[in-house]
Amino acid sequence: MLRVYFMLWLAFSVAGFGCVRDEPPLNPFRQPILYPVGESPAHIVTADFNQDGTVDLAVANTGSNTVSLLFGKNDASFPETQTIKTGIGPRWLVSGDFNEDQKMDLGVLLNGEDSLHLLMNMGGGIFLKGAQVKMERSPYAATVEDFNGDQHLDIAIVSRFDHLLILLGDGTGKFKRGMLGDPGAIPTGIISGHFNGDSWPDLAIANNGSASSDIIFFWGKGDGTFQKGDRYRNGMNPIAVISADFNQDGRPDILSLNSLGDSITPFLSNKEGGYTQERDFAAEGGSMSAIVHDFNGDKQLDLIVSNARSDNVSFILGNKNGKFQFPHLNFFTGKGPFHVVKSDFNLDGRMDIAVANNNEKSVAILIGK
Numbered sequence: 001m002l003r004v005y006f007m008l009w010l011a012f013s014v015a016g017f018g019c020v021r022d023e024p025p026l027n028p029f030r031q032p033i034l035y036p037v038g039e040s041p042a043h044i045v046t047a048d049f050n051q052d053g054t055v056d057l058a059v060a061n062t063g064s065n066t067v068s069l070l071f072g073k074n075d076a077s078f079p080e081t082q083t084i085k086t087g088i089g090p091r092w093l094v095s096g097d098f099n100e101d102q103k104m105d106l107g108v109l110l111n112g113e114d115s116l117h118l119l120m121n122m123g124g125g126i127f128l129k130g131a132q133v134k135m136e137r138s139p140y141a142a143t144v145e146d147f148n149g150d151q152h153l154d155i156a157i158v159s160r161f162d163h164l165l166i167l168l169g170d171g172t173g174k175f176k177r178g179m180l181g182d183p184g185a186i187p188t189g190i191i192s193g194h195f196n197g198d199s200w201p202d203l204a205i206a207n208n209g210s211a212s213s214d215i216i217f218f219w220g221k222g223d224g225t226f227q228k229g230d231r232y233r234n235g236m237n238p239i240a241v242i243s244a245d246f247n248q249d250g251r252p253d254i255l256s257l258n259s260l261g262d263s264i265t266p267f268l269s270n271k272e273g274g275y276t277q278e279r280d281f282a283a284e285g286g287s288m289s290a291i292v293h294d295f296n297g298d299k300q301l302d303l304i305v306s307n308a309r310s311d312n313v314s315f316i317l318g319n320k321n322g323k324f325q326f327p328h329l330n331f332f333t334g335k336g337p338f339h340v341v342k343s344d345f346n347l348d349g350r351m352d353i354a355v356a357n358n359n360e361k362s363v364a365i366l367i368g369k
């Protein structure tokens with residue numbers, strides 16, 4: 001018996017000495033607080049939509065053809081809400097001050113009617129319908145940036161039927177169709193960033209279709225057009241990409257969330273201006289979105305990943321070399337967590353999160369401890 005205890009003690013000591021984690025990290029959040037929204041909430045954006053100094057939420061409810069606005073108070077409660085009717089199948093939201101009147105406007109990607117619909121902020125949380133732009137079949141995800149350097153916000157959109165569309169803003173809330181590109185089969189994720197190190201913003205796109213199953217870069221030329229760049233086979237049906245400098249070398253790295261492969265693939269930027277595809281690591285089922293932040297205060301970036309199929313959210317600790325630790329902490333925030341966003345809702349300096357629960361008409365608010 002003593003021998004068994006000694007062996008156990010030895011095993012734990014060695015594990016501790018070698019810094020091998022065998023416990024998941026502590027949960028950095030308090031218990032989720034649920035707020036009702038519309039049917040099949042799929043995407044959230046945060047901004048101070050009513051100009052009262054606190055962070056508000058806008059939620060795209062794909063199933064009920066509405067956007068829910070949740071107006072925050074500085075105790076991270078959202079007592080005031082508002083519902084805006086949209087067209088069919090709001091799938092994704094972008095926010096930005098598109099008409100440059102200092103109020104954050106919304107753009108709604110309507111998956112069911114192949115268009116982008118602008119909702120212009122009139123102040124006090126009132127939105128009025130603005131311009132509507134026709135686009136390629138089944139718009140799915142978008143990113144906002146000034147791609148042509150004219151100081152007006154532009155939007156890059158991927159449509160599930162194999163298109164990338166650039167919309168160029170004129171600063172009045174109107175957009176004109178720009179470059180149309182072919183990123184690959186079933187593009188579902190898009191982010192912008194300075195991925196090749198020059199001064200023009202680029203795009204990284206996740207292609208979810210089995211004919212592509214890759215991530216591809218589009219290098220910005222600074223005039224609102226892009227040149228097709230490197231393509232990285234992934235084979236695991238990436239659905240989304242996120243970017244941050246995970247290995248702290250001053251260059252943005254990329255992770256792809258592989259919704260069918262139940263894995264995450266790191267792409268670390270290398271000195272040659274390209275990316276080195278690292279080994280996948282295991283994730284929960286059907287990861288859809290992720291955010292990056294140093295949640296445990298060790299100066300390394302961590303991940304929060306929403307896993308729609310396994311009905312949980314993962315907290316994954318990062319290491320300095322751009323790698324991530326096991327085991328992950330998985331916790332429940334509601335059914336079918338599709339999208340997670342971060343913000344400091346209660347203004348206490350600690351990062352909080354909001355999760356859109358696609359299968360239960362709710363948004364979960366989790367306050368950072």
Ligand SMILES: [Ca+2]
Pocket residue numbers: 047048049050051052053054055056071072
């Ligand atoms: Ca507010």
Ligand SMILES: [Ca+2]
Pocket residue numbers: 096097098099100101102103104105121
């Ligand atoms: Ca505005």
Ligand SMILES: [Ca+2]
Pocket residue numbers: 145146147148149150151152153154168169
């Ligand atoms: Ca522009």
Ligand SMILES: [Ca+2]
Pocket residue numbers: 343344345346347348349350351352367368
């Ligand atoms: Ca907080």
